Amino acid sequence: MAVYTDVTEPDLSAFLERYDLGRLLSYKGIAEGVENSNFLLRSDKGTFILTLYERRVARGDLPFFIGLMEHLAGRGLSCPLPVPARDGTALGELAGRPAALFTFLEGMWTRHPLAADCRQVGAAMARMHLAAADFPIRRENALSVGAWRPLYEACGGRADEVAAGLGEEIQTELGKLEAAWPSGLPAGVIHADLFPDNVFFLSGELSGLIDFYFACNDLLAYDLAIALCAWCFEPDQSFNVTKGRALLGGYESVRPLEREEVEVFPLLARGAAMRFLLTRLYDWLTIPDTSFVTKKDPLEYLRKSRFLRTIESVGDYGVDVRVGR
Ligand SMILES: Nc1ncnc2c1ncn2[C@@H]1O[C@H](COP(=O)(O)OP(=O)(O)O)[C@@H](O)[C@H]1O
Ligand SMILES: N[C@@H](CCOP(=O)(O)O)C(=O)O
Numbered sequence: 358m359a360v361y362t363d364v365t366e367p368d369l370s371a372f373l374e375r376y377d378l379g380r381l382l383s384y385k386g387i388a389e390g391v392e393n394s395n396f397l398l399r400s401d402k403g404t405f406i407l408t409l410y411e412r413r414v415a416r417g418d419l420p421f422f423i424g425l426m427e428h429l430a431g432r433g434l435s436c437p438l439p440v441p442a443r444d445g446t447a448l449g450e451l452a453g454r455p456a457a458l459f460t461f462l463e464g465m466w467t468r469h470p471l472a473a474d475c476r477q478v479g480a481a482m483a484r485m486h487l488a489a490a491d492f493p494i495r496r497e498n499a500l501s502v503g504a505w506r507p508l509y510e511a512c513g514g515r516a517d518e519v520a521a522g523l524g525e526e527i528q529t530e531l532g533k534l535e536a537a538w539p540s541g542l543p544a545g546v547i548h549a550d551l552f553p554d555n556v557f558f559l560s561g562e563l564s565g566l567i568d569f570y571f572a573c574n575d576l577l578a579y580d581l582a583i584a585l586c587a588w589c590f591e592p593d594q595s596f597n598v599t600k601g602r603a604l605l606g607g608y609e610s611v612r613p614l615e616r617e618e619v620e621v622f623p624l625l626a627r628g629a630a631m632r633f634l635l636t637r638l639y640d641w642l643t644i645p646d647t648s649f650v651t652k653k654d655p656l657e658y659l660r661k662s663r664f665l666r667t668i669e670s671v672g673d674y675g676v677d678v679r680v681g682r
């Protein structure tokens with residue numbers, strides 16, 4: 358669950374005095390999510406999401422995240438819109454944490470994505486990339502290739518507790534990724550965590566994107582590679598060609614990939630698998646089992662990584678891509 362911080366009714370009412378939201382009718386913690394504490398809040402003026410930023414979100418990054426959501430919503434992308442207080446600011450403080458209110462997005466995330474969903478996700482991601490092109494604030498990716506080895510080292514040589522030989526396997530793959538990681542490809546603001554639990558659907562139609570708290574500046578095709586890992590594998594971790602084709606096709610229906618992006622895409626996908634393998638491994642080894650957080654399985658990403666290492670060109674996925682316009 359993700360309610361790390363208790364919020365009392367008097368504290369919440371005092372926080373809401375800065376806003377024009379009328380009377381507080383109810384609020385309750387939301388069990389989903391892992392990073393921040395989220396509450397569903399109802400007032401005279403409607404339903405809202407209250408987010409309290411927890412320790413893994415740096416305060417200095419909040420203007421980027423909040424500004425990005427305002428920017429994207431302003432360009433017609435369906436995502437939570439920060440609700441300003443009467444003084445025009447969106448960020449306040451509650452229970453000793455930075456806190457903000459957001460509009461409530463209708464829809465539900467899908468636990469069993471269909472190829473048609475993947476297509477919509479690809480198109481929405483490309484629209485997001487284009488809409489963010491003139492976003493003026495920058496945030497470097499704190500979880501890009503340069504951060505992976507330190508993250509591995511922070512696991513303190515304990516990877517083999519999760520799977521025999523895992524430490525050596527990770528280090529070999531890290532060496533290859535570090536040596537070949539590209540630069541100079543189209544870059545911009547990426548979501549960087551567009552997993553199924555961060556995409557809402559209503560009656561089969563994508564209704565919005567949430568959780569921009571890993572968003573950063575990085576290679577656009579790397580964002581698509583992250584989504585390929587997250588959306589196009591079956592529960593037994595076999596790759597679903599139809600979903601891969603749908604995701605990339607959806608993306609290219611809005612923003613065709615450049616030849617260099619296509620060439621390097623298999624490496625980007627290996628990097629994406631490594632990034633999630635490592636963050637999950639770190640959490641697996643360091644978050645106490647008594648914690649309320651549901652830890653995600655690192656081995657899911659080890660299996661994906663192994664498959665992705667067998668791929669040399671995008672054609673090996675069974676996917677056709679349209680290069681350029
Ligand atoms: N704007 C929103 N509208 C509707 N539900 C939301 C909104 N923001 C968050 N939620 C709910 O809160 C849950 C956790 O949000 P998320 O941003 O993924 O948290 P975390 O950053 O902790 O992973 C989501 O799965 C969703 O149920
Ligand atoms: N998507 C990441 C974990 C981050 O969780 P989120 O709830 O913030 O999307 C993973 O699957 O490892």
